[in-house]
Every structure is written in C-alpha cells, then in structure tokens.
Amino acid sequence: MDALSMLARIAYTVIGPIVVLVGAGYLVGRRVPAAAEVLAKIMLYLLIPLFVFQNIMLSPLGGRECGLIVLFSALALAILLAAAWAVSRLRGHEPALRGSFVNATILYNSANFAVPVMALAFSSFDPATEAHAVAIQVIVAACQGFAAYTLGALIAAGGSGPIRHTMVKVFRLPLIYALAVAMVFLQFGVDARTLEKVTVLWKPITLICGAYVPVALMTLGAQIACVRLLRAPVDLVLSLALRLVAGPLVGFALVKALGLEGLLAQVLIIGVSGPSAVASVVVAIEFKNRRPDFASSAVFLSTLGAGVTVPTVIFLVLTYL
Numbered sequence: 001m002d003a004l005s006m007l008a009r010i011a012y013t014v015i016g017p018i019v020v021l022v023g024a025g026y027l028v029g030r031r032v033p034a035a036a037e038v039l040a041k042i043m044l045y046l047l048i049p050l051f052v053f054q055n056i057m058l059s060p061l062g063g064r065e066c067g068l069i070v071l072f073s074a075l076a077l078a079i080l081l082a083a084a085w086a087v088s089r090l091r092g093h094e095p096a097l098r099g100s101f102v103n104a105t106i107l108y109n110s111a112n113f114a115v116p117v118m119a120l121a122f123s124s125f126d127p128a129t130e131a132h133a134v135a136i137q138v139i140v141a142a143c144q145g146f147a148a149y150t151l152g153a154l155i156a157a158g159g160s161g162p163i164r165h166t167m168v169k170v171f172r173l174p175l176i177y178a179l180a181v182a183m184v185f186l187q188f189g190v191d192a193r194t195l196e197k198v199t200v201l202w203k204p205i206t207l208i209c210g211a212y213v214p215v216a217l218m219t220l221g222a223q224i225a226c227v228r229l230l231r232a233p234v235d236l237v238l239s240l241a242l243r244l245v246a247g248p249l250v251g252f253a254l255v256k257a258l259g260l261e262g263l264l265a266q267v268l269i270i271g272v273s274g275p276s277a278v279a280s281v282v283v284a285i286e287f288k289n290r291r292p293d294f295a296s297s298a299v300f301l302s303t304l305g306a307g308v309t310v311p312t313v314i315f316l317v318l319t320y321l
Contacts, residue, residue, distance in 0.1 A: 006319070011311040014120045018113075019307065021214050025221025036222040040278075043219050048111060049178035050205050051212040052138050056182035057192040059135030060128070065264065066139055072254055072268050073143035077151075079250050080106045084242055091235065097294060099156045101235060103280040104298035105242040107148050110141040112216035113306070114274045118267060119213055121314050129263065136267040142179050148279035149173070156283040223278050224303060227296040239276070239298045244309045248273035255321075266317045273313040275302035 028035045084105035088098040108114070115137050122133040185191075195202045251272035255265040281295045 007311060007315045010121070010314050010318075011307075013124075014117060014314060015307050015311050017120060018116065018217055021217035022221035022224070022303070025218030025223075026225045027221075028218065029222030029225025033226070036219070036226050039215065039219040039222050043112060043216060045174055047208065047212050047215055048141075049174035051115070051209050052142070052175055053178040053182050054192075054205055054209045055131055055135045055138050056179065057185065057195060058131045060132060061135050061139070065136075068258065068260065068264065069136060069139045069268070070143055072251075072258065072260070073140055073147075075254055076247075076250055076272050077106055077143075077147055079254075080242065080247065081151075083246060083250075087238055087242065091238070093235075097235070100280065100284050100294040100298070101239055102155050103152050103283065104239050104276040104295055104302070105246075107144060107152050107277040107280045108243065108247065108272060108274040109220070109277045109299075109303070110137065110144040110271055110274060112220050112278075113303070114271045115141060116213040116216055117270065117274070117310065117314075121270065121318075133263060133267050136264060137271050139179075140268070140271050142175060144277065145173060145175055145279070148277065148283060152279060153283045156280075220278070220303070223281075224300050227300040228293055235294070236297060236301060239294075240302050240305055243276050243298070243302050244273065244305050248309075248313045261321070266321050269317050269321070270310070270314055273306075273310055275299065275306040 025035075025039070081102065084102040085098075088101045091101075093101060115134060118133045118137045119130060122130045125133075185195075192202075248269055251269040255261075255268055260268065276295070276298045278299055281299055284295045
C-alpha cells in the first residue's frame, strides 16, 4: 500500500501539473494554429538558452560529471539506434518509414518534457538538489539537440541529406552558445554568486527562467494539437515499446555498467524514459522524409503513454537507486 501511495503521489504531483499545462497548450493550439510555431521559437531562441545558462551556473556540475553525461547519452543513442534499426529491418520498412521509426526511438523529449519533469520530481528536495538535477538534464538535452540536427537529420533524409545544411542549423542553435558561455564563465571562476551582483542582467534572467516550465509544457501541447494520427498499430506499438520500455531499461543497464550512482544515475534513467521528441517530426519535414505522419503519431501517443510509464520509472529509481 505504501508503494502504491507513493506511486500515486508521484503521478499526482509530477504528471498532474504536466497534464494540465500540456492540455492548456493543446487548447490554445486548436484555437490558434500558429501558436505552436510561435511558442517553439520563443522556447528555442529565448527560454531554452537562458534556462540552460542559469542552471549550469547554479549547479555544482564538474568536468568529470559532464563527461559522464555525454558518454551516457552517446551510448544510449547508439544502443537504441541499433535496436530500432534491427526492428525496422525485421518489419521490412521502406527507407522513409525506417527513418521516422528510428528517429522516434532515439530522439526523446529531453527539453520541454524531461526538464520540467526533473524540476517537479526533485522539487521536494532542497533547491541545490533540484538545480543539480535540472542541470544534468540540460546537458542531456544539449546532446539530444545536437544529435537531432546531425544524425537525426541524416536518418530522416535516408542517408543522403545535405550535411552542410544540417551543420549550419546546428550552429544556429542559441543553446550551444549559452552552454559554451556558461562553461567559460565557470572555467574562469565566475559563478552564480558573482553574477547575482550584476542585478540588471541576473534578475531578468531569473524572471524569464521562471516561465520555462509552463511555457515548455504548453508548447508541447500546442505542437500535439497539430498532429495528424496515423493508423499503423503494429509499428506504432513497437515504436512506443522501444521508447517507453526499452529506453529506461537501456538507461538502467548503462548506469550500472558505468558505475553511476545517486542523483546522476536517477536523472539519467528518468530522462531516457521520456516520450519521442518533437524534433523527430521537425527533421522529417525539414529534410523531406515522406513519412512525417508516423513521427507525429509516435510523438502524440508516446507522450500520452509517458503519463503512465514515467511516474513508474520515477518511483522505481527514487526507491531503489
């Protein structure tokens, strides 16, 4: 009974607010078709880079820990890529469907789903622990963002995509520069306490970052409102199983293999259990994949499924790790 009560509490306190905010974004997206694009641009060019910068500055992340996060992200990507590619080959998918199927598995919503989840899941801990958890996930989101516009773009394009074009897109992402500036500041001993003295800059950053979680979740809802569902039950079920079940299992195996423990292990497993990323739809459309309908259906259904699987993963990792 205690375990069930804790699971119910996690679902209520973590997933409950997410459902409400995603639902609000969905309603806005249905009423205002342009909302998804506008909110996505606000997220990409303002909220995400500032949120990344603030949380890196506030967190106690060290070089070794950052290296382990990048290593975990790369290994998880490689393992899930191999699994998704093998399943797709067994199913006899045409190249376009294979691209969408694989990307829906390897690209998970590590920014506007997983970051708010970390903020809510660890909000009952002290502020330093919450900031640390969010900072870990921010590094994962940076890795996933880079993967989406490089490997994900090439997969969506069937291996013949314009590599130069994808790299230009990568280096236009403000997220990369926010991360770089934060790392340089920390390297030269400039931390959050130093920046807090520059009130004219730090105060606006703090106020803007306070809007990150609600706007991120409403953006996800507005994007879901634009989804056109596809009837392909077997392939969609396989995609959901790889993303929502195999994802956290791969995460658990990797943290054990790498000898990771504590908060770092918990955050990495919870993060990799997230739903398919909207980026899988974006690259499918941008790089002329003929099956963006499969990618959008996978994003929609996996986001719904994550409402059940993610609380379970959070409960297990907080209880046993």
